[in-house]
Amino acid sequence: xxxxxxxxxxxxxxxxxxxxxxxxxxxxLPVSVGPEVQKVxxxxxxxxxxxxxxxxxxxxxxxxxxxxxxxxxxxxxxxEKNLRIVGLALFxxxxxxxxxxxxxxAEEYGKKYGExxxxxxxxxxxxxxxxxxxxxxxxxxxxxxLNDDWKDFPPFSDVENYHDISLVVSIxxxxxxTYWVEYAGSRYGQKIAAGITAVMATSxxxxxxxGQLVGIIGGLKGAAEYENLLGYTGGGHRGMLAxxxxxxxxxxxxxxxxxxxxxxxx
Amino acid sequence: MTELGTLIxxxxxxxxxxxxxxxxxxxxxxxxxxxxxxxxxxLVIICRNTxxxxxxxxxxxxxxxxxxxxxxxxxxxxxRLNKRWAYLSRLPLSLxxxxxxxxxxxxxxxxxxxxxxxxxxxxxxxxxxxxxxxGIISTITYFYFSKRQEGMFGKVTRLGTYFLMVFFGATxxxxxxSRISLLIGRFEFILRDALRVIS
Numbered sequence: 001x002x003x004x005x006x007x008x009x010x011x012x013x014x015x016x017x018x019x020x021x022x023x024x025x026x027x028x029l030p031v032s033v034g035p036e037v038q039k040v041x042x043x044x045x046x047x048x049x050x051x052x053x054x055x056x057x058x059x060x061x062x063x064x065x066x067x068x069x070x071x072x073x074x075x076x077x078x079x080e081k082n083l084r085i086v087g088l089a090l091f092x093x094x095x096x097x098x099x100x101x102x103x104x105x106a107e108e109y110g111k112k113y114g115e116x117x118x119x120x121x122x123x124x125x126x127x128x129x130x131x132x133x134x135x136x137x138x139x140x141x142x143x144x145x146l147n148d149d150w151k152d153f154p155p156f157s158d159v160e161n162y163h164d165i166s167l168v169v170s171i172x173x174x175x176x177x178t179y180w181v182e183y184a185g186s187r188y189g190q191k192i193a194a195g196i197t198a199v200m201a202t203s204x205x206x207x208x209x210x211g212q213l214v215g216i217i218g219g220l221k222g223a224a225e226y227e228n229l230l231g232y233t234g235g236g237h238r239g240m241l242a243x244x245x246x247x248x249x250x251x252x253x254x255x256x257x258x259x260x261x262x263x264x265x266x
Numbered sequence: 267m268t269e270l271g272t273l274i275x276x277x278x279x280x281x282x283x284x285x286x287x288x289x290x291x292x293x294x295x296x297x298x299x300x301x302x303x304x305x306x307x308x309l310v311i312i313c314r315n316t317x318x319x320x321x322x323x324x325x326x327x328x329x330x331x332x333x334x335x336x337x338x339x340x341x342x343x344x345x346r347l348n349k350r351w352a353y354l355s356r357l358p359l360s361l362x363x364x365x366x367x368x369x370x371x372x373x374x375x376x377x378x379x380x381x382x383x384x385x386x387x388x389x390x391x392x393x394x395x396x397x398x399x400x401g402i403i404s405t406i407t408y409f410y411f412s413k414r415q416e417g418m419f420g421k422v423t424r425l426g427t428y429f430l431m432v433f434f435g436a437t438x439x440x441x442x443x444s445r446i447s448l449l450i451g452r453f454e455f456i457l458r459d460a461l462r463v464i465s
Contacts, residue, residue: 012286019446019453023464061304065451066444092311093304121315127369143319182373186381199444202437209398210385212377218440220447239450246446 003260011253018249022241028233029240036208037225039215040193041077043167049082051166052159057089057098058126058176063197064097069223069235070195071101071171077230079109084155085117086165088141090126090176098171099145113146114153121145126179134162134188162190167214171195177204181212195222276460279452401429 033041047053055074059067078085087102089095099119106117113119120141123129132140137159144150151157158164168190170177177194184190191214194204198219207213217226220243223236281296321337324330339361345354386402389395407419408426415423457463 009287015449016453019449020457023450023453023457063448065454066447068451092308095311095315122311124312124316127366131369141319143323145315147314147319178377182370182377186373186377197444198440198447199437201440202433206382206385209389210381212381219444220450221443235454238454239447242450242453243443243446246449247442250442250446 002264003256004264014249014253015246018245019242022245023238025241027241028237029244031221031224031228031237031240033225033228034222036205036215037217037222038229039208040074040169040195040217041215041226041229043191043193043214044074044077044081044083047081047083047166050084050155052084052086052156052164053078054086054088054165054168055098055102056168056170056172056176056180057087057094057101058091058170058172058174059097059197060091060093060173061097063173066197066219067171067173067195068097068101069220069239070217070226071098072105072234073217073223073226073230073236074169074171074195075102075105076109076232077226079105079111079116080230082116083166086120086137086156086159087117088120089122090129091174092122092124094171095122095145114150115155118150118153118156119145120150126176127183130179130183131187134184134190136161162188165190167191167193169193169195173197173200175200175203177207177213177216181207185212193217198222272459276456279456283452400425405429 044053055071055078057071075085085102087098089098099121102117102119103113105111106113111117120137121144123140129140138151141150162168162184168180168184170180170192172194173196177192177196180190180192180194185192192212193214193216194207195217196204196219198221201216201218201222204213204216204218208216217223220236220239223234224240225236227234227236278296278299281292284290285293321333324333325337339358342354342358345351386395386398390399404422404426406426408415408423408430410423413419454464458465
């Protein structure tokens with residue numbers, strides 16, 4: 001049998017089985033926590049009750065499956081610590097998704113809009129938005145996502161700029177955390193953490209090593225690690241067995257492809 | 267309503283997955299639908315969250331007439347649509363380029379080069395720090411093209427390629443992980459939300 005001529009649809013089928021079957025099994029793999037995720041957890045955990053964290057939903061709809069468990073884990077932690085959350089989006093598609101995530105979790109934790117969290121919505125031109133918020137958030141976002149004047153909410157009326165924000169968490173599927181580092185971190189000394197898709201992780205390790213990012217939560221695995229620290233089972237944990245079996249299937253296919261290539265050479 | 271949304275999402279997911287069998291009109295319909303909806307959604311968000319609070323409200327409710335200046339500059343961008351007036355769009359463009367360069371060059375220099383250089387030199391007391399420094403020097407050396415890569419210089423550049431390969435391997439591994447995560451998300455949707463096979 002010539003392995004190099006195998007129909008690609010068989011490969012898709014193998015991957016589909018490798019993903020679907022583990023999801024049907026209620027088995028969970030142990031997850032060890034890496035230092036990057038631990039740093040983000042420790043940073044949020046060290047904040048005082050009613051401190052303000054800014055969570056920026058900087059992703060597009062196509063990444064929701066991977067990024068939503070990350071966002072949920074961070075927001076759960078913030079609500080459990082009774083922190084005030086300022087939500088916003090610098091990618092248009094993340095706007096409604098971010099609002100849905102934050103408001104549904106707020107309902108679960110009994111948190112109220114305007115008291116425990118606000119959602120500012122979307123602004124285009126992220127560089128201008130990030131820089132502008134360093135001077136005055138109200139200038140960049142005069143109204144919130146619901147078109148209310150968010151300064152009228154007493155718990156948030158003292159939030160003027162990054163001085164009043166203890167930590168910015170950029171939940172992103174692209175290069176937005178880099179802009180947060182460059183414009184909010186370098187210029188205003190703002191502490192920044194990133195929740196990112198796994199594909200972006202290698203790009204951000206140098207920023208954690210240099211201390212420009214507090215830490216990173218990378219993809220579904222990062223979410224599972226964070227869920228481990230919080231002691232609950234969420235989207236990250238649920239996907240770990242399927243993730244591992246999918247990886248094993250791909251490793252097997254890579255080996256098979258190399259064997260086929262070697263046989264062909266001879 | 268939720269049920270209907272789930273049904274539409276399931277149908278669209280299957281329409282996109284049909285591409286795995288072969289390219290077909292059903293897949294293309296789903297693709298065009300995504301593009302159209304994305305653009306429509308973007309326009310609505312821009313109007314509702316940006317043009318209304320930052321232009322309409324400031325101008326007509328708060329009487330902040332200075333807003334007219336950026337609005338006019340923005341409108342000048344549309345001058346490109348007419349050959350005769352196209353030169354007018356150079357004014358907002360030059361402002362954007364000037365602002366962009368002025369803001370980004372020092373910020374990038376600080377965050378991507380100086381801070382990174384400083385971090386790579388501080389950790390020389392550890393084995394990891396030494397490996398990082400060797401990696402940086404050998405990789406940068408590989409991209410020095412004014413000298414033939416042979417002898418001792420060639421050995422250093424060869425070492426640089428090994429570091430690059432490790433980076434490419436790690437990036438590829440993370441990419442696979444990322445794509446598998448997206449597939450898990452869709453399968454979870456099909457099995458849990460649509461078919462209710464898993465809880």
